[in-house]
Amino acid sequence: MQRNTQTNLAEEIILRxxxxxxxxxxxxxxxxxxxxxxxxxVPEPFDLVLATVGAAALTSLFYGSMRLTVMVANFTFIxxxxxxxxxxxxxxLMPLVFIGAGVGVAVGAAYGFKDxxxxxxxxxxxIIAGAVAGVVAGMxxxxxxxxxxxxTRETLAMVAAPVGVLAYISLAGWFISRCHHxxxxxxxxxxxxxxxxxxxGLVFLIMAGTLDSALLGSEALQRFVGRVEASWGSTVVAxxxxxxxxxxxxxxxxxxxxxx
Numbered sequence: 001m002q003r004n005t006q007t008n009l010a011e012e013i014i015l016r017x018x019x020x021x022x023x024x025x026x027x028x029x030x031x032x033x034x035x036x037x038x039x040x041x042v043p044e045p046f047d048l049v050l051a052t053v054g055a056a057a058l059t060s061l062f063y064g065s066m067r068l069t070v071m072v073a074n075f076t077f078i079x080x081x082x083x084x085x086x087x088x089x090x091x092x093l094m095p096l097v098f099i100g101a102g103v104g105v106a107v108g109a110a111y112g113f114k115d116x117x118x119x120x121x122x123x124x125x126x127i128i129a130g131a132v133a134g135v136v137a138g139m140x141x142x143x144x145x146x147x148x149x150x151x152t153r154e155t156l157a158m159v160a161a162p163v164g165v166l167a168y169i170s171l172a173g174w175f176i177s178r179c180h181h182x183x184x185x186x187x188x189x190x191x192x193x194x195x196x197x198x199x200x201g202l203v204f205l206i207m208a209g210t211l212d213s214a215l216l217g218s219e220a221l222q223r224f225v226g227r228v229e230a231s232w233g234s235t236v237v238a239x240x241x242x243x244x245x246x247x248x249x250x251x252x253x254x255x256x257x258x259x260x
């Protein structure tokens with residue numbers, strides 16, 4: 001019996017550590033995309049604060065319905081394969097974002113209209129909770145940027161990721177119980193589909209642009225992709241490593257899984 005208990009605990013630690021690391025990867029990826037998009041548009045350090053808020057809100061949007069997220073990503077992938085089938089001689093990568101957004105809207109609206117029992121009906125509440133959690137983490141990013149001269153973006157993201165996720169799972173239940181009737185279910189599905197599809201399209205654009213920057217067209221887009229490529233790996237690893245011990249500790253303490 002004791003051996004079975006120890007085995008179950010070890011499995012729980014591994015599973016929770018992996019799940020929290022994956023959440024860190026998602027948060028870190030979104031943080032990099034938003035931070036680089038805000039460069040030269042928003043003064044420092046408020047660009048990183050906004051990137052933190054946006055990353056937390058989008059991460060929670062993905063959690064609006066994981067089933068819908070996977071569906072949109074798969075349909076978007078198929079649509080992009082069809083689009084890129086014409087070959088690099090005539091290919092323009094910028095429409096990938098709009099293709100992803102369009103596919104996401106169509107799939108999300110249909111899903112929300114058909115499946116009334118899906119968790120997607122809580123999407124608006126989860127997005128609000130994610131944004132509030134992002135503000136909490138963003139305040140730490142702002143304080144860290146102002147107090148510590150030369151602090152790196154990876155370090156700030158490493159602090160923001162676990163704090164934002166912990167704040168979200170602490171707040172989400174309150175917002176879900178009060179805000180989940182703000183929008184019809186098909187609108188909730190549309191919002192989730194739009195966000196997931198757009199981000200998926202942007203990720204595909206960056207991946208394709210990394211392989212052949214000439215396909216990106218404009219120099220501004222090439223610079224954006226170059227900056228994302230340069231900082232993505234270190235930031236994502238930092239966020240994953242920061243979130244990993246949180247999952248491990250929660251497994252050891254037998255904290256119930258967040259399931260809303």
